[in-house]
Amino acid sequence: MTEIVPTIAKTKGAVSTKAETITKTTVPKKRPTLTIILGLVAVLWMVPAIGLFVTSFRSTTDAQTTGWWVALLHPFQAAWTFSNYTNAFTGAGGAGTGTSLGSEFLNSIAVAIPATVLPIMFAAFAAYAFTFLEFKGKEFFFAVIVGLLVVPVQIALIPVLQVYKAVTAATGIQITGTYPAAWIVHSAFALPLCIFILRNYMSTLPNALIEAARVDGASHFQIFWRLVMPMSVPALASFAIFQFLWVWNDFLVAYIFLGNGAPVLQQGLLSLLGQYGQGWNLVAAGAFIVLVVPLIVFLSLQRFFVRGLTAGSVK
Amino acid sequence: MQILSVFISVVGGLAVSFLIYLGLNFIVSKTNTRWNARLLPYVFLGPVLLLIAVFLIVPTVLTVYQSLLKTDQYGLQSFGGLTNYVSLFTTGSFLQTLLNNLLWIIVVPALTVIVGLAVATLADRMGPKREKTFKSIIFLPMAISAIAASSIWKFVYYYSAPGQPQVGLLNGIWTGLTHAQPVSWLLNDTAHLNSFLLMVVVIWLNAGYAMVLLSAAIKAVPEETIEAARIDGANERQAFFRVIAPQIRTTIVAVFITVLITVMKLFDIVFAMTNGQFNTNVLGMEFYNQFFSFNNPGKASAVVVILILAVVPVIVYQVRTYREQEALR
Numbered sequence: 001m002t003e004i005v006p007t008i009a010k011t012k013g014a015v016s017t018k019a020e021t022i023t024k025t026t027v028p029k030k031r032p033t034l035t036i037i038l039g040l041v042a043v044l045w046m047v048p049a050i051g052l053f054v055t056s057f058r059s060t061t062d063a064q065t066t067g068w069w070v071a072l073l074h075p076f077q078a079a080w081t082f083s084n085y086t087n088a089f090t091g092a093g094g095a096g097t098g099t100s101l102g103s104e105f106l107n108s109i110a111v112a113i114p115a116t117v118l119p120i121m122f123a124a125f126a127a128y129a130f131t132f133l134e135f136k137g138k139e140f141f142f143a144v145i146v147g148l149l150v151v152p153v154q155i156a157l158i159p160v161l162q163v164y165k166a167v168t169a170a171t172g173i174q175i176t177g178t179y180p181a182a183w184i185v186h187s188a189f190a191l192p193l194c195i196f197i198l199r200n201y202m203s204t205l206p207n208a209l210i211e212a213a214r215v216d217g218a219s220h221f222q223i224f225w226r227l228v229m230p231m232s233v234p235a236l237a238s239f240a241i242f243q244f245l246w247v248w249n250d251f252l253v254a255y256i257f258l259g260n261g262a263p264v265l266q267q268g269l270l271s272l273l274g275q276y277g278q279g280w281n282l283v284a285a286g287a288f289i290v291l292v293v294p295l296i297v298f299l300s301l302q303r304f305f306v307r308g309l310t311a312g313s314v315k
Numbered sequence: 316m317q318i319l320s321v322f323i324s325v326v327g328g329l330a331v332s333f334l335i336y337l338g339l340n341f342i343v344s345k346t347n348t349r350w351n352a353r354l355l356p357y358v359f360l361g362p363v364l365l366l367i368a369v370f371l372i373v374p375t376v377l378t379v380y381q382s383l384l385k386t387d388q389y390g391l392q393s394f395g396g397l398t399n400y401v402s403l404f405t406t407g408s409f410l411q412t413l414l415n416n417l418l419w420i421i422v423v424p425a426l427t428v429i430v431g432l433a434v435a436t437l438a439d440r441m442g443p444k445r446e447k448t449f450k451s452i453i454f455l456p457m458a459i460s461a462i463a464a465s466s467i468w469k470f471v472y473y474y475s476a477p478g479q480p481q482v483g484l485l486n487g488i489w490t491g492l493t494h495a496q497p498v499s500w501l502l503n504d505t506a507h508l509n510s511f512l513l514m515v516v517v518i519w520l521n522a523g524y525a526m527v528l529l530s531a532a533i534k535a536v537p538e539e540t541i542e543a544a545r546i547d548g549a550n551e552r553q554a555f556f557r558v559i560a561p562q563i564r565t566t567i568v569a570v571f572i573t574v575l576i577t578v579m580k581l582f583d584i585v586f587a588m589t590n591g592q593f594n595t596n597v598l599g600m601e602f603y604n605q606f607f608s609f610n611n612p613g614k615a616s617a618v619v620v621i622l623i624l625a626v627v628p629v630i631v632y633q634v635r636t637y638r639e640q641e642a643l644r
Contacts, residue, residue, distance in 0.1 A: 031441060038437055042452040048467045051484055065480050067487045103317055110321040114328045125336060126363040135356035146637045147630045148371055152580035154602050154619045156374035158612050179324050188370035191363055220355055221340045249460030251583045266462045270587055273466050280470055287466040291459060298458035309527050
């Protein structure tokens, strides 16, 4: 089972030293050809994004009349501008859903932060119970959670939406279109994976430590907050990165449960994309506004990200 | 103003959830020791079980039930047995959708694994610094949303009428090299060309994930086994296929399955790039269309049930592997 889902590595030290010895001793000759091959792959990988990035700084006329590569070849004849970004961000130029990417940016933040923290808190409690507490049906519950790991999100969307609507009809309280509607759905769907990862991690913590704390009279609640949570920080951190990126990048759940009530960035970008006839430059700027947060998260936390992916899944 | 309301709902939402646990724990701590030990697991587990039951298990049952309801022309629902399934499986377009989906789940996981494996193997033989740079570049798209990726690639495939300047990269290259007419790539379903172009986007997004996992697996292969093979006269290729590949088999299977599941529920990319038109439809998209465009929740549910049925073997495999590993513990 560890196969599918990454748990968290202890150290990577041994691995990297081995990589160095391999490169030093066995195959030093092959490097130039290898570098060229991989360099080509890397260029191939980057070019689509570079094209859109260049376009995001071009004027509408330029973007419609010449390819972006022309602007790169003749950088001084092209009209460079930053106005695409300001237009997309403020919603000027009749673009997008009617609101601006700026306000959608706030919606995305309001959805993503709780939808990251809540499932982790819920899952951490559950993982603690699965690891350190004895109760009836433990095995059964955990097997159910493992099975749910691969159930696609579509399964729940229609009934949940209908229940939300029924509640609104009965009580008059508007649920869809509010942030909590999305938090709960995002959290519920993140739970199986998060519980699984955290439980795998917690089962590597020394049991003796927890028993010692019990003997000293600490309650499970105290042990959870003072001992287990601090010791689980690596696992918590790498799952937090994943969950944040997933929620930030999600379109379907946000679209169904928030819709036009509080459109998120992805929805804004999609409606820009529907109007690319007005010029790709605006779409391009929008795409990079949507990209910037995950990119920062990714680049600054890449180490934890990779560690969370690889560890435990390897064997 | 919006900033303030965002701040209040975020902090409020987090506080309420935390207080639930605090309150539950407080109540249980008032009971005597025996009851405390018995109840506490359910304090820790309760909210989670509730959420999973309400948002995953009950909706699954409801979806199955709903797939048996038919919707008449007035939008009213009544019990229809297998009507939805029959009407789905007797429409040519749905059979095409199934065929497309089949193509996706064969091609995309396989190619993702192959690309990931190739890059991992090649990068493994470079200096650590170059290795890191190349891997980061391939890995980078993982941070990108499907909608952003769709924007990037829709621009690559963009078509302008003949005579117009081609601003899409692919048509730029195509018309530049062949002086032929530009091709409307995403409309062209000859030999599923447009579907394959959409698959490229998904592979572009997921290859980095495959590469990272496979690279870690390759590095975990004991050096001695490879050395021994070399001493016995194996060349690079034999060493890879006979020694390394068998040892990383489980990782390959794991990556394959994860990508497979991603592909099964795929929706955003098709939605953003072709809206499922021109014979590029997939199940995830069909579900969306049935529910939102055709206002037919029964048929939409039937599509999801078909999706779940296709995933069942994977679920069984998951639970079984988990059981086996638990037995070894």
